Amino acid sequence: MTQTTNSTPSVSGSDPSVMIRLEGLTKRFPGQKVNAVDELTMDIHEGEIVVLVGPSGCGKTTTMKMINRIIEPSSGRIILKGQDVTTTNADDLRRRIGYVIQQVGLFPHMTIGQNIATVPRLIGWSAERVRNRVDELMTMVNMDPDEYRDRYPKQLSGGQQQRIGVARALGGDPSVMLMDEPFGAIDPITRDRLQNEFLRLQSEVRKTIVFVTHDIDEAIKMGDRIAILQEGSRIAQYDTPEQILTAPANDFVKDFIGSGASLKRLNLSRVSEIELSTWPTVTNEDSHERAHELLAASDHSAVLVLDDEGRPVRWAGADDLRRGSGKRLDQVGSVPQAVIEPRATLSDALNELVTARYAVTVVVDERGRYQGVVDIDQINETIRSMRSSAVAEARTEFASEGADPAQGSS
Amino acid sequence: MGFLEFLVKRADDMLELGIAHAVVVGAAVIIATVLGVALGVLTYRHERARDLTLALTGSFLTIPSFALFILLLSPLGLGWRPVLLALVLYGLLPVVRNTITGLRGVDPAIIESAKGMGLNRRQRLLRIELPLAWPVIITGVRVTTLVLLGIAAIGAIVNGPGYGELIFTGLARVGTPVAVNLVLSGAVGVMILAVLFDLIFYAVQRLTTSRGIR
Ligand SMILES: Nc1ncnc2c1ncn2[C@@H]1O[C@H](COP(=O)(O)OP(=O)(O)OP(=O)(O)O)[C@@H](O)[C@H]1O
Ligand SMILES: [Mg+2]
Numbered sequence: 001m002t003q004t005t006n007s008t009p010s011v012s013g014s015d016p017s018v019m020i021r022l023e024g025l026t027k028r029f030p031g032q033k034v035n036a037v038d039e040l041t042m043d044i045h046e047g048e049i050v051v052l053v054g055p056s057g058c059g060k061t062t063t064m065k066m067i068n069r070i071i072e073p074s075s076g077r078i079i080l081k082g083q084d085v086t087t088t089n090a091d092d093l094r095r096r097i098g099y100v101i102q103q104v105g106l107f108p109h110m111t112i113g114q115n116i117a118t119v120p121r122l123i124g125w126s127a128e129r130v131r132n133r134v135d136e137l138m139t140m141v142n143m144d145p146d147e148y149r150d151r152y153p154k155q156l157s158g159g160q161q162q163r164i165g166v167a168r169a170l171g172g173d174p175s176v177m178l179m180d181e182p183f184g185a186i187d188p189i190t191r192d193r194l195q196n197e198f199l200r201l202q203s204e205v206r207k208t209i210v211f212v213t214h215d216i217d218e219a220i221k222m223g224d225r226i227a228i229l230q231e232g233s234r235i236a237q238y239d240t241p242e243q244i245l246t247a248p249a250n251d252f253v254k255d256f257i258g259s260g261a262s263l264k265r266l267n268l269s270r271v272s273e274i275e276l277s278t279w280p281t282v283t284n285e286d287s288h289e290r291a292h293e294l295l296a297a298s299d300h301s302a303v304l305v306l307d308d309e310g311r312p313v314r315w316a317g318a319d320d321l322r323r324g325s326g327k328r329l330d331q332v333g334s335v336p337q338a339v340i341e342p343r344a345t346l347s348d349a350l351n352e353l354v355t356a357r358y359a360v361t362v363v364v365d366e367r368g369r370y371q372g373v374v375d376i377d378q379i380n381e382t383i384r385s386m387r388s389s390a391v392a393e394a395r396t397e398f399a400s401e402g403a404d405p406a407q408g409s410s
Numbered sequence: 411m412g413f414l415e416f417l418v419k420r421a422d423d424m425l426e427l428g429i430a431h432a433v434v435v436g437a438a439v440i441i442a443t444v445l446g447v448a449l450g451v452l453t454y455r456h457e458r459a460r461d462l463t464l465a466l467t468g469s470f471l472t473i474p475s476f477a478l479f480i481l482l483l484s485p486l487g488l489g490w491r492p493v494l495l496a497l498v499l500y501g502l503l504p505v506v507r508n509t510i511t512g513l514r515g516v517d518p519a520i521i522e523s524a525k526g527m528g529l530n531r532r533q534r535l536l537r538i539e540l541p542l543a544w545p546v547i548i549t550g551v552r553v554t555t556l557v558l559l560g561i562a563a564i565g566a567i568v569n570g571p572g573y574g575e576l577i578f579t580g581l582a583r584v585g586t587p588v589a590v591n592l593v594l595s596g597a598v599g600v601m602i603l604a605v606l607f608d609l610i611f612y613a614v615q616r617l618t619t620s621r622g623i624r
Contacts, residue, residue, distance in 0.1 A: 037431030095528035105523030108621035109541050119527050168527075178526075259604055 011211070012042040016082070019176060019208040020044040025076035025233075027062050036062045037074070038232035045225075046175075048090040049202060049209040053219040054229035054236075054256070060212045063233045064178050066211060068097045095123055098169030098177035098207070102184045104161045106153040112138070112164055113149040119172035140201055166198065166277040170205065171345055180212045195221060198380060216257050220245065228253050246383060266379065271349055272342035274382055276363055276372025279304050284313065284330035293327060295321075302358050304336070305329045310369040312336045312362050338360050342371065346382060416591040417598075423576075427597055431572030434565070435558045435603070438494055442558075443551050449473030450509025451535065452549075460510055465481070467502040475500070475564045484567050491551050493570035495563060500561055501554040508550025512543025552611045559604050563596060575598040 014179050020043070027037040037059045044050045046105030052060045063073040067078060069090045077086045111135050114221050120130045135145040141163040153161055162182060169177055182198075183191040199222065202209065213219055219226045220241045227238040230252055237249040248254045280294040281304045292301050295318055305314035307330060315334035316324075338356035340348055340363055352361040353376065358371040417424065449467070453459040475496065476565030480491035516539050525539045540547075566574025571595040616624075 050435060062545060070522065070526055091528045091530045095529075097526075097528030099523065100525070101523060103517075103519035105517070105519040105521075107520060107524070109622045111622070118529070122533075124529060131559060152620075165523075171527075365591055 014193045015043070017045050018043045018079075019046040019081060020210070021079040022063075022067070022078075023077040023079065024065070025066055025078065026074050027066060027071060028074045035074075035232055037066065037073075038234060040107070040233045040235070042227060043233065043403065044208060044210060046094050046208050047206045049222055051211045051213060051219040051223035051226045052229055052233075052265045053213055053216060053218060053223075053226060054233075055231075056214060058229045058231050058235035060229060061180055062213070063217040063229075064180055064210055064212050067178055068094050068099060069175075070094075070099075078399040094118055094177065095172055096174050098171075100162075100165050100177065100182045102181040104153075104165040105163055106168070107166060109151050111150050111152055112143075112156070113145075115164060116168045116171055118168065119174075123172050133171065137170055137342075138164075140170070140204070140252040142197060143167070159186055159194060162194060163197075164382070166201070170207075175208060177207045178207045179209060181214070182211075183218070184213070184215075196224070218232055221380075228256055265343060266347040266350060266382070268368075269346045269382060270342065271340060271346060271363055271374060273360060274346070274374070274378055277360070277375055277378060279360065279362075279371065279373045281306050281312075282316075282329055284308070284328055286329060288325060288329070291316060291321055292318070300358070304362065304370065305333065306370055309367075312339065312364065313372050315357060338362060339364055340374075341366060346379060350376075350379050413591055413594055416588075417486060417595055420595065424595065424599055427571075427573050427575060428603060431559070431562055432576075432592065432598065432603055432607075434490055434493055434571050435555065435562050435607075437498065438501055438558055438562075439555050441494075441498045441552055443505050445498070446502045446505025446550070446554075447509050447540075449548060450506050450513065451540075454510045454513040462511065464503070464505055464510070467506050470499040471503055475561050476567065479565060479568045479570070488569040490565075490566050493565035496565070497558045497562060501558050502580070504550040504553040504557070506550075508546050508553075509543065512546030513539055513584030515546065516542045545615070545623065548611065548615050548618070551606070555607050555611070556604055559600050559607065563600055572595075573603075582615050 020039055022042050022044075022270035025037060025040040026035050028035045040059075040063060052063060054060055062071055066073045069078070069085075073086065077084055078339040079085070080093070080096070106112075107118075110118075116134045116137055117130045120133050125133070134149065138145040138148060141164055143160065148156070148160075148164075153164070156164065166182070170178075180281065183194050186194060192214045195218065211219075211222055215221075218256065223241055225239065226241055226244050228236040228244065230236050236252045236256070237244055239247075240247075244253065245257060248257060280298045280300060282294060283306050284292050285308075294303050295301070302317040302320070304312050305315045305316055313330045313335070315336055316329060320333035337359045340352055340361055342363060349361045351361075353374065355358055360375045361375055363371045365371055446467075449463050453463045478496045478499070479492055482495055484490040486495060520538065520542070521534060524534045524573050529537065562570065563574035563577055565572065566578045576592045576596035578597070580589045580594075580596065583589045583592070
């Protein structure tokens with residue numbers, strides 16, 4: 001894509017991997033007593049999706065619109081690819097930056113093809129090149145060019161319009177995209193699909209993207225890096241989703257991500273990916289003595305009884321064994337409820353185990369045979385290792401970027 | 411003599427007067443449209459200028475046409491000149507008002523996305539805002555045309571062109587059998603022109619409005 005180690009006049013001391021640098025960026029709207037954006041300084045690295053997220057009115061949109069100067073900053077600087085663009089020609093700047101808004105804003109009097117061709121034509125591409133570009137972009141966003149090229153925006157569904165909005169923003173192959181709640185007005189199912197499509201698209205085009213949302217789930221899903229903003233666009237934490245979830249910098253971040261967030265993180269790992277714990281087991285052929293022995297030798301309060309096939313059939317505690325003395329082991333105790341397969345997520349496992357009798361979830365293979373158990377320690381362990389791998393990842397990233405390792409991991 | 415007989419006998423006159431009437435109104439409409447759209451474009455974003463323009467162009471309409479024609483007589487003389495100027499003044503308001511309404515009615519999100527794509531002020535106006543406001547503007551032009559067709563007839567008081575001549579001649583002969591036919595033929599002529607202009611507008615509107623906003 002774009003060359004970062006080039007010889008364009010650059011601001012002294014700039015890091016070549018930084019695509020956008022905001023320096024002390026401030027906006028005070030006329031007649032307001034406080035700054036809508038107050039002395040914001042942040043670096044946005046090339047090829048990353050940076051999500052600005054925060055409560056309503058904290059200044060996300062204002063911040064984003066200052067990058068393409070739809071809103072002119074009151075003070076501070078915007079540096080794009082090492083070049084100070086705070087006071088250069090705004091229209092030229094905007095042609096280099098794709099812009100997608102929640103209301104999409106397609107031009108209703110133009111066809112889809114004409115909409116997408118807007119910037120390529122503005123920057124003077126040949127008719128041939130523009131035509132090819134339109135088809136290429138429509139294909140990229142999963143819209144058949146031959147079917148939709150000559151339609152008008154009103155003949156498209158909301159989701160299709162937003163796809164075209166994205167295609168149009170990519171028109172002139174900008175290196176930077178600004179997206180303000182692009183999927184905010186779309187129903188949850190379509191939104192999920194558009195998000196996935198967009199992530200796939202981004203893996204191909206590798207743009208530098210500033211993405212605004214007020215939805216932490218969307219931020220976690222979309223962001224390579226998330227900036228959690230407080231009133232006045234003050235950065236509460238600017239970090240990878242893993243770091244933010246596993247090591248929130250302060251109470252504001254903790255409150256903002258809410259308790260559900262770490263559970264969502266658990267949704268990303270499957271039971272098959274972790275090492276299962278063991279639990280004392282007996283077969284239905286074994287004697288009560290054997291069960292008692294096992295119980296005495298372990299610090300668990302029950303044994304798991306397996307049938308001939310190795311499938312868990314009973315939990316048998318010491319009391320159960322006493323009460324059911326003389327009965328076969330598969331006749332005593334209680335039937336295990338919390339049983340899951342390896343494909344289940346850790347979040348499923350956690351859900352099961354909090355209600356389970358012995359605070360573990362039994363894992364069985366697809367034929368129902370006992371594999372091991374998941375307990376709360378393992379879930380904790382997984383969260384811990386997510387945290388340390390996030391730290392390690394962040395470190396190597398910073399090291400490879402040659403940046404100050406202290407920066408960013410606040 | 412019946413009215414139809416009268417019309418047939420005077421067919422050449424009717425055609426000639428009709429063309430003259432249409433030309434002076436057409437010219438006034440074109441000038442009023444150019445001026446009116448320009449005034450609208452210049453003022454729609456500034457509240458004070460907008461209000462002032464609407465008040466001014468509106469005030470022209472309050473001058474009785476009879477009086478205005480006669481007032482313009484001394485600087486411009488007899489003939490089509492005072493008529494054309496008066497018609498332009500009367501025709502401004504509907505065009506200006508609809509231009510302002512149309513431009514202000516464009517969805518801000520569309521303008522913002524145009525801005526965000528790097529269209530400059532002129533490009534936004536010419537490629538986005540005016541085309542989107544066009545259906546409203548052309549409705550104003552249509553209203554202007556109908557109003558001016560009627561007013562133009564009064565222009566005969568200063569020897570202006572058009573069907574007014576028939577009406578004023580009829581007026582001079584009130585009481586004679588031909589008077590009614592004269593006045594009626596002038597009125598019918600104006601109505602026929604109104605229908606023709608409307609048909610033209612219908613065609614122009616369809617041809618100049620994108621399918622995407624119909
Ligand atoms: N044009 C404006 N004039 C005056 N104040 C404004 C203007 N635009 C925004 N503000 C104020 O600036 C602050 C930040 O607004 P902004 O739109 O950036 O918030 P946001 O974080 O995008 O919120 P949301 O999640 O609701 O979209 C708010 O207090 C808002 O009222
Ligand atoms: Mg916003």
